[in-house]
Amino acid sequence: MLTLDEYLELLALNHQGWSIAEISRRLGRDRKTVSSYVKGRRVPEKRRTAQDESLRYLSYCRQRLAEDPHLPARCLYTEIVELGYPGAYSTFTRVLRNQGLRPPCPECAGRTHEGEAVASAPSEATVRFDWVELPESPPGWGRADRAHLLVGLLPHSGRWRAALAEGVDLAHLAEAIDQVLRRLGGTPGCWVFDRATAVFSADSAKVAPPFAAVARHYGVRVLAGPPGGGRCAACGAIRATIRRWWSGTVAAGGSVQAAQRTLDQLAACMDTAGRLGSHLCVAGQKVAGNGPLLPLPDKPVPLWVCSTSTVSADGLVRYQGNSYAVPRHLTGARLEVRRRLDRPYISIATAGGAVIACYELAAPARGLTVTNRCDAIMLQRPYSSTPPAVARCKAATRSQRSSDAPAQVGFPPQHEWATTRSSV
Structure with a gap:
């Protein structure tokens, strides 16, 4: 469409005897457009957007x-x-x-999409999870590497709880998260993690798809902590308190369950004292939510947790403060103890994956020797380390x-x- 000035110039040039091709080159317009205006088939008018x-x-x-x-x-x-x-x-x-x-x-509100870490509203309740790497475990724990402890802090109230874990992989992280949340009595709507954990992809701050399924199981969102692994003052105070507790109580000896009990007592005492502040730094901003805690699912996320244990001279495998019988000819062998978090059973398998026995999980730290096998539920099926598919919003319908x-x-x-x- 020609402007009014172009149209007036076109009429003047045409009156002077210019050809359509010459006018087209002069105005920089297509010859068909110029021809339609010269012949009167089109007139300049205001374009209706x-x-x-x-x-x-x-x-x-x-x-x-x-x-x-x-x-x-x-x-x-x-x-x-x-x-x-x-x-x-x-x-x-x-x-x-x-x-x-x-x-x-x-249906999609308040949920975490795979591969995406969404920001938290300032008024939303938040929990900050942080791994604390402790010195070498006591000899009685049967662990060759360092001990790991996951701390969950509620910044709006200063309450915190912690859970000892055998590793920092996805399965042990999910188990420790469930234990921390059940000690807190619920879950906030947003979880905050350090970028160095296994929650996010290695090349970005996006949530890894396996952990996104864990977040959907609890109906929460996931937020990345500040770049560079920065921590708030409250987190630093908790880490210092835990190190003093480790050097003064756990290093002297005792079982894992006894250490966990003393840790729960320490956290409860600090709740009463109210020593921690009510601020949390997240991605350069302060998040101080005071919303109510959401109820937890009846069962943990269906992930498989695997740990190794050495068979004793009595043909027993130690697991969570109890002993489970295996054939005596396996004395000294390293066996794998498998457990799905939402089921009360364990299976004992060789390093090659062959299941030797399956037992009903005994109450932790009871000192029991379990010999009655559950042959009816031998776990011979292949297992997956990722949770099953969760029903989502039917966006394609x-x-x-x-x-x-x-x-x-x-x-x-x-x-x-x-x-x-x-x-x-």
Whole structure:
């Protein structure tokens, strides 16, 4: 379309006898466009933007997206084109974004999408998880490497709990998280982790897909801590307290369960004293949520936890303060103890994966010797280290257009509109 100045110049040049090709080169316009203006088939006029046309269909789009928040923009564009919308798809999507017509899906709200770490609202309750690497374990624990302890801090109240873990992999992390949350009495809506943990991908701050399934199991969101592993003052005070507890209580001896009991008592005493501050630094911002804790699922996330143990001279395998019988000819062998977190059974297998025996899990730290095998539930099936699929929002299912939607743009109800179209 030519502007008014270009059109006036075109008329003057044509009156002077210029050819259409010469005028086209002078104005930088296509010859067909110049020819249509010279012959009077087109005249300059104000362009009517497609965005102005989109305003007529805002009510229709708002109702359709309220009926189906996951309705693709392409499907919605096809519907309004049938109703008479003349604009392009790019213009329609721009208006859709600028007007903020798409509402949030209630089924997806508060959940963590795979591969994405979402920010936390300042008023949302938050828990900060932090690994504490302790010195070498006491000889009676039967662990060759260092001891690991996961601390969970509620910044809005200063309460914290901790759980001893055999490792820092995903399965042991999920087990320790469940133990910490059950000691706290619930879970906040947002979890904060250090970027150095196994929660996030190695090359970014996005949540790893296996841990995203763990977060969906508890119905929470996951947030990355500050870059560089920075910690708040409250976390530093807890770490110093735990190191003093380790050097003064655990290093002298005792079982894992006894150490866990004394640690719970220490945390409860600090709750009463109220020594910790109520601030938490997250990604350069202070998060001080005071929302209520959410209820926990009845069972932990279905992940397999594996640990190794050496068979004693009596043909026993130590696990969580109890002993489980295996054939005596395996004395001195390193066996693998497997347990799924949501089931009260353990299976003892060789390094090659062959299951030797399966037992019902005894209460921890009872000093029992378990010899009655559960042959009916031998775990011979292959197991997976990732949780099963969790039901998600049915975003791929399209909803039918209601009879009230066409009326938002001045059209008759759907049955009358369909009759009119068929008659045409």
